[in-house]
Amino acid sequence: MTHNTAPPSDLTFWSFVDYAVRKAERELPSVDAEAMRMVLTLNRATSMVVYDLESSVHRPRGLTWPGFRVIFALWLAGPMEAKTTAEISGMSRAALSALLNTLERDGLIVRERAEHDRRALQLSLTEAGYGAILGGFRAHNRRESAWAEALEPDERRELVRLLNKLMAGSTTARAKFRS
Amino acid sequence: MTHNTAPPSDLTFWSFVDYAVRKAERELPSVDAEAMRMVLTLNRATSMVVYDLESSVHRPRGLTWPGFRVIFALWLAGPMEAKTTAEISGMSRAALSALLNTLERDGLIVRERAEHDRRALQLSLTEAGYGAILGGFRAHNRRESAWAEALEPDERRELVRLLNKLMAGSTTARAKFRS
C-alpha cells in the first residue's frame, strides 16, 4: 500500500467504508472488494445500534450490554444451566463465569448446583433480576423500534432473511465458532 | 413474563432468536416483535463473523480485533491524528489511547506530537506495522470472501444497501453516538 493519494480530510465513521473499499480495490487488485464492503458495513451498523442501546438504555440502569444479554436470556427461557445460557447469549463459559460474579453480587441472578450433574450450574433470576429486565426491556424495545423505522416493513424482513442466510452459510464457510 | 411454557431443550445460538421473538410476542402484546427480531439477528450475524475473523485470522497473528481495526485504518488512510483514527475505527479516544499502548509496545505504530497543535497526536505505522497488516489483511479478506459466498451478488448489494439505510436512519432515531 503506497500513499500516493491523500485521504479526504473529512474522513468519518460513515464515509470510511467507501474510502477504504475504493482504495483497497485500486491498490490491491486481488482483493474481494464486495466482501470487504459487506463485512465493514455489517460491523459499522451493528456497532452503532449496540452503542446506542447500551449507552442510552442499559448503562443508565446499571447494566452492561453483556449483562443485559444474560438477564434477557434467563427472562425469556427461564432457569437453565450455565452452559446453555452461555450458548444462547453468545459468550464463552469462561466469560459467562466472570460476568455472573457481577450479576450475582448485584443480586440479579442466583447460582445453584444442578441436581442431576454436580459439575453443572443452574441459573435463575431473582426478583430484582425480573425487575431489572421488565423496565429495561421496554426501553430497549422502544429504541429498537426507532431504529427499525428507518426501513420499510418488507425491507426489515429482507434484511433479516439476508442475515439469516449469511449465518446459515457459516457452515460452508468453515467458520470458527465459540467453544 | 410467566413461565408456562418450557423452553425447547435444544435452545441454541441460532434458534434463540425465533424462540425469543415468539415468546415475547405472546406474552408482551405491546412489543415490537419485528424490530426485536431485526436487532437480535443483526447482532448474532455480526458476532459470528467477528468471532471467526478474530479467532481464526488475527489472534493467531498476535493482533486483537480492535488492534487490527486501528492498524487497518492507518494502513488505508495513512498517518493521521489520533482523534481521526478513533473516529474511523469506531472507538472512543480513551479506548484508543489505551490500545495504542499495546500497539506501540509491540512496535507496530508510532505516536508523535502534531506540529500544528501540541495537544494532538500524530499516528503512523512502523515497518513492522506494515508487515503485520500486509499478511493479515489477505487472510482477513479471504475469510470475508468465504462468508460473502453465502449470498448471491445482488443479495450482497441489497444487504449493504439495507444496512446503510439503517445507519442513515440513526439521525431520525435520535441515536446516541460515541463521543
Add this chain to the structure above:
DNA sequence: TCAGAATCATCAAAGGTTTGATCATTTGGG
C-alpha cells in the same frame, strides 16, 4: 488582551473477553 470555554489526550476504576490451565465430576470402553 486575556480570562473562560472548548478541545485533545490520558488516567483511574470497574467490568467484560480471550486463551490456556486446573479441578471436580461424569461417562464410556475394555
Add this chain to the structure above:
DNA sequence: CCCAAATGATCAAACCTTTGATGATTCTGA
C-alpha cells in the same frame, strides 16, 4: 468394575472498553 477421556465451571494473565476526571493547549468573545 474401573481407569482414561470428556465435560462443566473456574482461575489467571493480558487486554480492551466505559464513564468521568484531570492537565495541557488552543480558541473566542468581550
